[in-house]
Amino acid sequence: xxxxxxxxxxxxxxxxxxxxxxxxxxxxxxxxxxxxxxxxxxxxxxxxxxxxxxxxxxxxxxxxxxxxxxxxxxxxxxxxxxxxxxxxxxxxxxxxxxxxxxxxxxxxxxxxxxxxxxxxxxxxxxxxxxxxxxxxxxxxxxxxxxxxxxxxxxxxxxxxxxxxxxxxxxxxxxxxxxxxxxxxxxxxxxxxxxxxxxxxxxxxxxxxxxxxxxxxxxxxxxxxxxxxxxxxxxxxxxxxxxxxxxxxxxxxxxxxxxxxxxxxxxxxxxxxxxxxxxxxxxxxxxxxxxxxxxxxxxxxxxxxxxxxxxxxxxxxxxxxxxxxxxxxxxxxxxxxxxxxxxxxxxxxxxxxxxxxxxxxxxxxxxxxxxxxxxxxxxxxxxxxxxxxxxxxxxxxxxxx
Numbered sequence: 001x002x003x004x005x006x007x008x009x010x011x012x013x014x015x016x017x018x019x020x021x022x023x024x025x026x027x028x029x030x031x032x033x034x035x036x037x038x039x040x041x042x043x044x045x046x047x048x049x050x051x052x053x054x055x056x057x058x059x060x061x062x063x064x065x066x067x068x069x070x071x072x073x074x075x076x077x078x079x080x081x082x083x084x085x086x087x088x089x090x091x092x093x094x095x096x097x098x099x100x101x102x103x104x105x106x107x108x109x110x111x112x113x114x115x116x117x118x119x120x121x122x123x124x125x126x127x128x129x130x131x132x133x134x135x136x137x138x139x140x141x142x143x144x145x146x147x148x149x150x151x152x153x154x155x156x157x158x159x160x161x162x163x164x165x166x167x168x169x170x171x172x173x174x175x176x177x178x179x180x181x182x183x184x185x186x187x188x189x190x191x192x193x194x195x196x197x198x199x200x201x202x203x204x205x206x207x208x209x210x211x212x213x214x215x216x217x218x219x220x221x222x223x224x225x226x227x228x229x230x231x232x233x234x235x236x237x238x239x240x241x242x243x244x245x246x247x248x249x250x251x252x253x254x255x256x257x258x259x260x261x262x263x264x265x266x267x268x269x270x271x272x273x274x275x276x277x278x279x280x281x282x283x284x285x286x287x288x289x290x291x292x293x294x295x296x297x298x299x300x301x302x303x304x305x306x307x308x309x310x311x312x313x314x315x316x317x318x319x320x321x322x323x324x325x326x327x328x329x330x331x332x333x334x335x336x337x338x339x340x341x342x343x344x345x346x347x348x349x350x351x352x353x354x355x356x357x358x359x360x361x362x363x364x365x366x367x368x369x370x371x372x373x374x375x376x377x378x379x380x381x382x383x384x385x386x387x388x389x390x391x392x393x394x395x396x397x398x399x400x
Contacts, residue, residue: 178320
């Protein structure tokens with residue numbers, strides 16, 4: 001009998017973290033590696049936010065806080081939802097967690113019973129199905145191809161709903177594709193969901209502010225008020241505010257659900273870091289001008305990467321509306337032989353050979369539920385992106 005829990009049989013390690021760790025190890029061994037696997041802005045946390053954390057330390061704000069977040073941060077989150085999303089919440093409808101991932105996980109742990117189904121559009125963030133599995137639920141992936149912009153269609157959503165469906169998870173802009181739903185596209189989905197009152201909506205809006213080309217972000221509860229009482233709107237400060245390591249996520253939703261999530265959190269991590277919470281107060285309440293400035297750089301990087309990848313043999317790269325990822329197809333390389341003599345049977349072979357041959361670390365699309373493809377994060381300096389794309393072009397040009 002194994003000492004380890006059988007729950008581990010239901011879950012796989014994070015592919016994105018695995019790629020980042022492998023790239024880090026190769027660099028430590030002296031290899032010239034460009035890591036494009038991590039979804040982390042290369043910009044530093046803004047100075048005013050860091051200063052707020054320093055002031056919190058100096059003021060002795062270093063003790064335990066309320067499990068679900070300090071009142072000041074809840075107020076900032078309530079103001080943010082009202083100001084930017086037209087959503088009204090009370091403090092008992094807000095929870096703060098140690099990153100958005102914990103908020104999502106708490107919600108699933110607090111609601112899923114064995115056999116409950118969760119609809120997840122694919123490509124999906126690698127952690128969604130694993131969290132569902134750990135919570136005892138069943139993932140129902142719905143493949144969304146590039147023909148539809150990697151976006152879930154109303155007809156496909158309707159077909160996926162069963163009496164066992166408890167949640168649908170929507171991420172816009174998307175990790176891994178960068179695809180973002182317009183108001184009209186979301187309205188088509190919310191029209192379906194209104195007809196199925198047993199299905200709850202979990203929205204991962206972490207990349208809300210990272211949109212380009214005049215795209216206007218909207219979130220489901222904002223579009224369809226009838227879904228307000230069964231929607232958990234999840235967000236955080238990691239991406240737009242360049243605060244990945246500070247580990248602050250949050251959500252607004254029905255008070256009963258928030259209370260249940262707080263109970264889970266009280267018996268796992270308890271409160272998020274007090275210092276990080278005070279920094280997040282400043283992030284949400286303070287100056288926001290750096291966000292469009294950063295976005296202008298991200299847009300330039302997106303356009304560079306899309307253009308250069310589309311010049312690589314066997315690669316097709318759509319242009320995404322948001323986030324800082326591209327999700328190119330490598331279908332045109334499958335079946336070809338790499339310089340090592342390895343025949344590329346799938347996208348995992350492609351990314352492995354690319355790393356070994358050219359020192360470029362990307363993540364295979366199969367890890368996100370749709371291949372043959374790969375994800376590139378362009379949240380890194382432009383010179384590295386240009387170098388990486390040239391290496392990819394060279395790798396693809398040397399396939400036979």
